[in-house]
Amino acid sequence: MRIAVDAMGGDHAPAPIVAGAIEALRADQSLRIILVGREDVVQQALGQVGSLSPKESERLEIFHCSQVITMEDSPVAGLRQKPDSSIVRLWQLLAERKVEAIVSAGNTGAMVAGGLRLRRFLPHVSRPGIAATMPTMQGPCVLLDVGANVSPRAIHLYQYGVMGAIYAKHVLKKEKPTIGLMNVGTEEAKGHDLAKETHAIFDSSPLRDQFIGNIEGRDIHRGVADVVVSDGFVGNVVLKVCEGVFDFIMRVTATELARHLQLERDRAQQVIHQLVETYDYSSQGGAPLLGIDGICIICHGASGAKAIRNAVGMAARLAAARLNEIIVQELETSPLTAASVEVG
Amino acid sequence: MRIAVDAMGGDHAPAPIVAGAIEALRADQSLRIILVGREDVVQQALGQVGSLSPKESERLEIFHCSQVITMEDSPVAGLRQKPDSSIVRLWQLLAERKVEAIVSAGNTGAMVAGGLRLRRFLPHVSRPGIAATMPTMQGPCVLLDVGANVSPRAIHLYQYGVMGAIYAKHVLKKEKPTIGLMNVGTEEAKGHDLAKETHAIFDSSPLRDQFIGNIEGRDIHRGVADVVVSDGFVGNVVLKVCEGVFDFIMRVTATELARHLQLERDRAQQVIHQLVETYDYSSQGGAPLLGIDGICIICHGASGAKAIRNAVGMAARLAAARLNEIIVQELETSPLTAASVEVG
Numbered sequence: 001m002r003i004a005v006d007a008m009g010g011d012h013a014p015a016p017i018v019a020g021a022i023e024a025l026r027a028d029q030s031l032r033i034i035l036v037g038r039e040d041v042v043q044q045a046l047g048q049v050g051s052l053s054p055k056e057s058e059r060l061e062i063f064h065c066s067q068v069i070t071m072e073d074s075p076v077a078g079l080r081q082k083p084d085s086s087i088v089r090l091w092q093l094l095a096e097r098k099v100e101a102i103v104s105a106g107n108t109g110a111m112v113a114g115g116l117r118l119r120r121f122l123p124h125v126s127r128p129g130i131a132a133t134m135p136t137m138q139g140p141c142v143l144l145d146v147g148a149n150v151s152p153r154a155i156h157l158y159q160y161g162v163m164g165a166i167y168a169k170h171v172l173k174k175e176k177p178t179i180g181l182m183n184v185g186t187e188e189a190k191g192h193d194l195a196k197e198t199h200a201i202f203d204s205s206p207l208r209d210q211f212i213g214n215i216e217g218r219d220i221h222r223g224v225a226d227v228v229v230s231d232g233f234v235g236n237v238v239l240k241v242c243e244g245v246f247d248f249i250m251r252v253t254a255t256e257l258a259r260h261l262q263l264e265r266d267r268a269q270q271v272i273h274q275l276v277e278t279y280d281y282s283s284q285g286g287a288p289l290l291g292i293d294g295i296c297i298i299c300h301g302a303s304g305a306k307a308i309r310n311a312v313g314m315a316a317r318l319a320a321a322r323l324n325e326i327i328v329q330e331l332e333t334s335p336l337t338a339a340s341v342e343v344g
Numbered sequence: 345m346r347i348a349v350d351a352m353g354g355d356h357a358p359a360p361i362v363a364g365a366i367e368a369l370r371a372d373q374s375l376r377i378i379l380v381g382r383e384d385v386v387q388q389a390l391g392q393v394g395s396l397s398p399k400e401s402e403r404l405e406i407f408h409c410s411q412v413i414t415m416e417d418s419p420v421a422g423l424r425q426k427p428d429s430s431i432v433r434l435w436q437l438l439a440e441r442k443v444e445a446i447v448s449a450g451n452t453g454a455m456v457a458g459g460l461r462l463r464r465f466l467p468h469v470s471r472p473g474i475a476a477t478m479p480t481m482q483g484p485c486v487l488l489d490v491g492a493n494v495s496p497r498a499i500h501l502y503q504y505g506v507m508g509a510i511y512a513k514h515v516l517k518k519e520k521p522t523i524g525l526m527n528v529g530t531e532e533a534k535g536h537d538l539a540k541e542t543h544a545i546f547d548s549s550p551l552r553d554q555f556i557g558n559i560e561g562r563d564i565h566r567g568v569a570d571v572v573v574s575d576g577f578v579g580n581v582v583l584k585v586c587e588g589v590f591d592f593i594m595r596v597t598a599t600e601l602a603r604h605l606q607l608e609r610d611r612a613q614q615v616i617h618q619l620v621e622t623y624d625y626s627s628q629g630g631a632p633l634l635g636i637d638g639i640c641i642i643c644h645g646a647s648g649a650k651a652i653r654n655a656v657g658m659a660a661r662l663a664a665a666r667l668n669e670i671i672v673q674e675l676e677t678s679p680l681t682a683a684s685v686e687v688g
Contacts (some may be wrong), residue, residue: 072531074531074533109529109534135592136592137592137595147528150528150535150536151536151537182581183581184491184494184576184577184580184581185453187416187418189418190453191494191577192494192495192577193495195577216580216581216584217580217581217582217583217584217585217586217587217588218584218585218587218588218591219584219588220585220588221585221588221589221591221592222588222591222592232528233528233535233536233539233578234577234578234581236528236560236561237526237527237528237560237561237578237581237582238561238581238582238585239561240560240561240562240563241561241562241564241565241582241585241586241589242561242585242589243561243562244561244562244563244564244565244566245565245585245586245589245590245593246589246593247562247565247566248479248480248481248565248566249589249590249593249594249619249623250593251481252619252623253597253615253616253619256615256618256619257601257612257615260611260612260614260615261608261611261612261615262608263607263608264605264606264607264608264612267604267605268601268604268605268608268612270604271597271600271601271604271605272597274600275593275596275597275600279593279596
């Protein structure tokens with residue numbers, strides 16, 4: 001399994017990126033990792049992670065490139081103006097099948113735009129979508145799209161449902177995943193035109209038995225659906241709102257516990273610290289861009305080494321599970337595929 | 345100050361609604377309250393709240409109506425098929441200026457549709473919006489719209505910014521409130537067409553000094569903006585996601601603290617309980633439907649007596665603050681008003 005990692009992408013790159021990639025390399029002997037970035041910078045970061053065994057070194061490569069698309073760069077302009085950037089090179093490596101998977105914590109918009117520009121989508125997929133895993137009372141659920149496609153059509157949302165259900169089954173291990181449509185109320189007639197059209201497509205699709213209809217914002221964390229389908233604008237806002245609320249509540253709770261406890265104050269702070277570790281959105285690894293021919297994992301800009309290690313691990317698992325082949329098969333046998341390709 | 349309260353609306357109506365209304369009546373001697381609902385049902389609920397003094401009884405009235413729009417009713421069909429429902433009667437009382445304010449925890453869609461049907465909007469307002477107050481690290485902020493208008497135009501969002509800023513100044517007491525536009529990234533070119541158009545309007549408006557541009561989901565609870573402008577679809581999802589995340593985290597935290605603490609376990613549970621009380625979205629009182637000629641407060645379906653008491657108190661404060669007059673003045677002097685009326 002060959003995985004290219006964007007050594008330059010992320011708020012704290014390259015140190016935690018390189019450290020996380022090396023941790024993943026050490027944990028899985030079947031991995032070959034290509035660190036993409038400025039060679040001197042990457043070498044320096046590598047110097048900080050401790051020496052590698054000869055066997056480990058054999059599985060590591062640096063792919064030098066001279067440019068970086070920053071968080072501030074406009075995605076499209078960045079791709080055009082920086083042809084030798086790590087993000088452009090990642091996509092080329094994937095397109096040329098020199099790697100099975102790519103991982104980046106860099107400019108999300110540029111990563112997505114890079115994929116869209118190549119148009120290496122899976123057969124029958126009109127638009128890729130980013131799938132984020134969220135904790136719920138009933139175990140993890142997958143929310144998609146969280147930002148690849150801010151103005152989708154209904155058929156795109158249907159395809160997100162198909163891909164999300166496959167992801168939930170094969171990665172989250174839900175036997176027959178339920179699918180909910182993000183909306184402002186549970187009644188069928190709720191929401192804007194896009195929501196109503198999407199509801200109608202699901203209702204007459206092969207997924208209708210798994211489709212539980214509209215769900216509301218508060219249903220996500222209750223675990224009402226294994227797959228939550230949303231346009232990329234709403235999904236992105238939801239994902240980041242969760243992060244903000246979590247951070248807010250954990251701070252307030254820590255302060256209040258410190259104020260009111262005495263004997264077990266430290267113990268309580270450890271509990272809070274552990275919860276932050278467990279649920280912190282910036283350590284969650286990454287979110288796959290589903291619908292791409294290849295595996296692409298997009299990480300939180302604030303990713304640390306642990307998040308990158310998890311993201312590389314996820315990339316390896318998705319590639320090994322042949323998730324993309326299953327998606328293509330499922331969409332191939334779907335009566336809606338013809339329509340989706342036509343209007344997509 | 346005369347306030348009509350929907351005695352029939354809410355998941356637990358009428359008992360907590362009537363109890364909350366009576367608490368508000370007792371707390372503010374300038375209030376006159378009209379309980380709107382089936383007389384026998386309301387009388388029975390009144391029997392449970394303890395006897396009123398003659399002076400209190402003088403300030404209380406029951407407005408009998410025979411029907412109820414339930415949570416399951418379609419808003420538009422409900423209004424048409426149930427002309428003697430409490431929600432229809434509330435709007436009539438407001439339209440006939442028999443009350444200054446109306447309060448309901450009933451079917452939100454029907455409440456909004458009732459207001460839209462009457463079209464008693466403030467001059468220069470194209471569409472009313474629901475304004476929800478949210479806690480942040482920097483004190484409360486106001487998010488609007490949270491569900492009245494799921495497919496708005498850019499000019500509607502601009503008007504929400506105007507009304508939200510007035511609300512933040514006069515109710516949340518922010519001297520010069522900052523306004524952020526809900527989006528998927530902070531860069532100006534981010535988001536869908538609606539977001540870009542709205543950004544452009546704010547940038548060339550009298551509010552441009554207060555407009556801080558796009559904000560992301562995680563910025564809300566950081567308190568980055570005093571006013572968060574959003575379409576009603578996104579705002580509704582955000583509000584309910586916050587509720588869901590909060591509920592989820594508080595449960596998980598309570599469980600973990602119970603598991604790891606011993607001596608101060610009870611004290612820690614009290615702290616969590618107190619936080620739930622403080623931040624619980626269903627006890628927050630209500631959210632005003634801004635842009636209506638009159639005061640309309642929409643409460644959470646799960647509202648208890650405390651939430652209703654707070655909502656009635658809020659209605660009284662908004663009426664006393666002459667918020668609507670300020671909104672009209674502000675929109676009148678805005679160079680965009682002509683345009684807004686034209687395209688509204």
